Amino acid sequence: MSFDFDKIVDRENTGSVKHKTIKKDGIYSQTDLADAKYGEDRVLQLWVADMDFPVAQPILDALHSKVDETIFGYYTPEQSFFDSVVDWCGRRYNWEIDKDWIKLSPGVVPALYIMMPQYTKPGDKVIVQRPIYPPFEGSVKAAGCEVTSNDLVYNKETNRYEMDFDDLEAKASDPDCTAAILCSPHNPVGRVWTREELTRFAEICMRNNVLIISDEIHCDLIYDGHKFIAMASLSEEIADKTITCMASSKTFNLAALKCSQIIISNEELRQKFTDAIANLGLYGINGFGPIATEAAYNHGEEWLDAVLKYVQENYLFVKDYFAEHLPQVNIVQPEGTYLLWVDFSGLGLAQTDLVDKLLGDAKVHFNDGVSFGEATGEGFMRINIASPRPLLKKALDRIIRVLA
Ligand SMILES: Cc1ncc(COP(=O)(O)O)c(C=O)c1O
Incomplete structure (x- = not known):
């Protein structure tokens, strides 16, 4: 085609x-x-x-069929939506996930704002890696926490940015530091982190009991010669300390449909997120989001x-x-x-x-x-x-x- x-x-x-x-x-x-x-x-x-x-076109077709149903009552996604997410993660990233780990949110940014107070307390420090997508810092500040930046370092020889692991270790070992938001791939510097980089990042966070919030919204937009690796796919131990944010919105240009997947294998962390969503009265989801996502993942x-x-x-x-x-x-x-x-x-x-x-x-x-x-x-x-x-x-x- x-x-x-x-x-x-x-x-x-x-x-x-x-x-x-x-x-x-x-x-x-x-x-x-x-x-x-x-x-x-x-x-x-x-x-x-x-x-x-x-x-x-398959997404447009799915949305048109939804419109043709003519009734837009309260909506909850069908199992086939969860299956499509599970298949996508398995097929594309070799990451085996369980349907029950998938929670929905009206966007990754809302999810960051919702989750931050659940996993930190006011006054805590949260790591980001500047230059960075601004809402990361917004979500940290809104939770009453302090942003601490593990600035990325430009390497002139390779014309790309790298992580400063010594600085990361220093920041993560501060007892007040409780979480780190990883942008993977990174907006704006365009890095697709390697297995070695992700592993080192995770080891430092785990050693210092720092929760990893991995925003992987750009995960399908990968240039030839590079490979995206989901942080939580590295090991069960890492998955246990990681919250993954994904969506079809960047990949398939569906941002207006306000639907993203928050994938959490750790039951306790997942329950906190579920409770936080419920406590905001955010029951249900816009029905067009999962419909479009399922069509995208299955036919896009x-x-x-x-x-x-x-x-x-x-x-x-x-x-x-x-x-x-x-x-x-x-x-x-x-x-x-x-x-x-x-x-x-x-x-x-x-x-x-x-x-x-x-x-x-x-x-x-x-x-x-x-x-x-x-x-x-x-x-x-x-x-x-x-x-x-x-x-x-x-x-x-x-x-x-x-x-x-
Ligand atoms: C890293 C990153 N996270 C999240 C978002 C926005 O996510 P959402 O539209 O699901 O709130 C963007 C949009 O540019 C982004 O670059």
Whole structure:
């Protein structure tokens, strides 16, 4: 089957967050940019992590059948949904899970906020690895805990980030440190952690009695030559101290359906999460989420393979483009995700000037690197390349005009 990912779908006025909000507090608003919104100068949105591609046909078919049922009463997923998750984990990650370990949440971020107070107490320290997806820190702070960052370290030779295990050991051995949130694969630096790295991370956490919360939402978006390994698949002992967050939402572009799987083999930890969900009155789930997830996991692989191929070609396209027109800019080597972590510091611009030029002058919207951690994000932008190539080219042409 062939897929036309080059086709540009107009997402304006569809409620798309990516195409609505200009997130530059106090500097730009949608109104400021309204004049420039249409025609040539319309802002090109390459920020929020969803794809500008229509979802796979089997998912659309499943959703259409659900709509055709015509009645949308209270919903609980059928066993076939749980079977599809179990099969997916077994088939793709060689991770044997039990249906009973799967809990549902209206998103991974809500799950982080819900679970954090269950597994920590106010004043505890929780490890994250900056530069990092901002809601990790939000969930820690909302629970009254303190963020302690085991900053990732850039390796110029390999053009990728690595973990600083000595620093991790030092932070984890603080008696106040009770949990660590791992981003695997990592947003924004695009690392797909190796078995050795995951094992070392887990050993340090276990030795220091630090709970591992492993956000694996990007786990299916893996570049050729790399292999995703689920943290909890490493050993039963590690699984016993790990909470895994997964979803079909990034993989199959279903974020609006608000459905994610929280997989917990440890009964006590699982019960705490179940109780927390119940105590919020979050009974039931939006019925469209599991329906779409089941169709995706059972029938979506061909589409996923095609998307992954297209995204990797997009990466090469962007890389070559910068190399030719703006060689001072360096793209950190991605191993997974459809997000590029791009170093603009070679241009010698202050961060606010860089954002002004990109968003204000070029009318291209990337995520500001500092939102992933001030010190670790200075000079960087995160570019979402899950977009039609003609649109990416247009964005690059614009920024070259402004920055070259
Ligand atoms: C690492 C990570 N976790 C979670 C999310 C969002 O999850 P959800 O939409 O299920 O709340 C994202 C979205 O970009 C992400 O990158």
